[in-house]
Amino acid sequence: xxxxxxxxxxxxxxxxxxxxxxxxxxxxxxxxxxxxxxxxxxxxxxxxxxxxxxxxxxxxxxxxxxxxxxxxxxxxxxxxxxxxxxxxxxxxxxxxxxxxxxxxxxxxxxxxxxxxxxxxxxxxxxxxxxxxxxxxxxxxxxxxxxxxxxxxx
Amino acid sequence: xxxxxxxxxxxxxxxxxxxxxxxxxxxxxxxxxxxxxxxxxxxxxxxxxxxxxxxxxxxxxxxxxxxxxxxxxxxxxxxxxxxxxxxxxxxxxxxxxxxxxxxxxxxxxxx
Ligand SMILES: [Zn+2]
Numbered sequence: 001x002x003x004x005x006x007x008x009x010x011x012x013x014x015x016x017x018x019x020x021x022x023x024x025x026x027x028x029x030x031x032x033x034x035x036x037x038x039x040x041x042x043x044x045x046x047x048x049x050x051x052x053x054x055x056x057x058x059x060x061x062x063x064x065x066x067x068x069x070x071x072x073x074x075x076x077x078x079x080x081x082x083x084x085x086x087x088x089x090x091x092x093x094x095x096x097x098x099x100x101x102x103x104x105x106x107x108x109x110x111x112x113x114x115x116x117x118x119x120x121x122x123x124x125x126x127x128x129x130x131x132x133x134x135x136x137x138x139x140x141x142x143x144x145x146x147x148x149x150x151x152x153x
Numbered sequence: 154x155x156x157x158x159x160x161x162x163x164x165x166x167x168x169x170x171x172x173x174x175x176x177x178x179x180x181x182x183x184x185x186x187x188x189x190x191x192x193x194x195x196x197x198x199x200x201x202x203x204x205x206x207x208x209x210x211x212x213x214x215x216x217x218x219x220x221x222x223x224x225x226x227x228x229x230x231x232x233x234x235x236x237x238x239x240x241x242x243x244x245x246x247x248x249x250x251x252x253x254x255x256x257x258x259x260x261x262x263x264x
Binding site for chain 1: 190194219
């Protein structure tokens with residue numbers, strides 16, 4: 001999946017330039033709250049449980065300062081991605097043990113009509129494997145700046 | 154009491170979807186180490202459901218892959234068919250578990 005296609009799953013209300021959380025659990029909740037505030041999700045408890053369960057499967061902190069907490073849940077209707085950034089970094093039990101600065105939370109329904117969930121995860125991993133992209137994302141302050149990195153413009 | 158069952162079913166399905174896709178997710182570059190823990194959690198949760206309900210869930214899963222689907226704006230997100238508005242009112246409030254008349258999946262109202 002190309003960045004130009006990926007961008008439609010991001011929305012400004014699901015963007016935080018400066019995450020307040022300082023712990024893994026709080027970071028997950030802070031990002032999840034964005035989905036609740038925008039009414040994309042109503043049952044907080046079910047989705048929170050799913051996200052925590054996902055972390056027991058293996059930390060979604062994939063290293064190099066990036067975490068992609070994700071999962072399908074019956075409590076969601078659309079595939080959406082929230083983005084958050086922490087300058088200080090948060091201990092997320094990442095595979096390389098390093099603090100996480102860039103967070104992408106991907107929430108998907110039990111089945112999405114266009115089967116985009118796994119391609120989205122793959123595309124995020126690919127984009128974030130590139131150092132130049134990570135460096136740029138660490139500096140974004142606005143949603144517009146953020147999207148320009150995602151689309152590669 | 155039954156709405157609680159429905160929420161347990163939703164949690165069970167979320168777990169099953171996660172187990173099902175764990176290999177695909179690992180191939181994308183994620184670190185997957187806790188499969189056996191997840192399977193244990195799944196069995197523990199399944200054990201808390203009544204046998205007939207679990208049987209109904211398993212049968213739907215084997216037939217349709219997704220046993221419970223969200224309903225949004227009166228649309229069953231399993232088959233994308235509109236549900237009668239009258240069901241929606243009951244579906245949100247009643248303690249009964251409703252199924253889609255078209256695809257047979259159990260419905261979970263999310264709006
Ligand atoms: Zn249906």
